[in-house]
Amino acid sequence: MAKTSPPKKPVRAESEEETKAALRKVLLRKRADLLQEIKTEISKYIKGETRQLVDTALDDGDWSVVDLTEDISLRHLSAHRETLLKIDESLRKLNEGTYGLCEDCGDVINEERLKILPFAIYCIDCQESREKLEEMVKREGIG
Template identity: 55%
Template sequence: MNIEQERKNRLKKMLNQMKEQILKEAREEIKKFQTGEKRQIVEAVMDDADLSVIDLSEDISLKQLSTHRDILKKIEEALRKLEEGTYGICEMCGDEIPEERLKILPFAIYCRDCQEKIEMIEKFESEEG
């Protein structure tokens, strides 16, 4: 097996592990709603302040599920790119994104230098506007 294939296998394994972890967390959140865990809390509510805590808890759970969905989409896109051979290639300059960066930020689409340029431009534009 060549070095490039080994790198691809390592990255694929990392992405699949991350995908499984996100799916597990999402299943646990969904299970809380299905088993009535949230309902049991509602039955113990004493006043309006307790109700707002329940609402906030449900909002947070739904936001977490939404975040999980967004991350899963990014993982699926990264896996697709990995299969077609474009994963880990900066979409701006075309250079290879270091594996260390991909381990920290698996869905990075820019190398560090290009990401910094983009952030500087965004900061400049927000200060102007």
């Protein structure tokens, strides 16, 4: 007589509250990291690191480096600001109970996607559609 193995216990799925708490923690950690990076960038300006480049610029090539350095720093700050706004919006949605819903179709955004990109506002299908549309607009020169 063949032995049967005992039935496997189902893996306990995280409760909705546990999932929300974990996502909130990820969002808050990402927010804190971004704020630290922003403070570091701003402190560079306060300490005069960019000014030191300006003081040593001798020719057009040096000035190009100064311009490029400032442009990169400003782009980083702008990108960080946009990400902070997305994180704050996600935290607001978590508190309201609307977090994780696609802003285009209203479907639930896949939990794995939210773990990777916790401030995602579109499901994979809608995000891909938006990216294809953006690419078409760029290619066709529309807009």
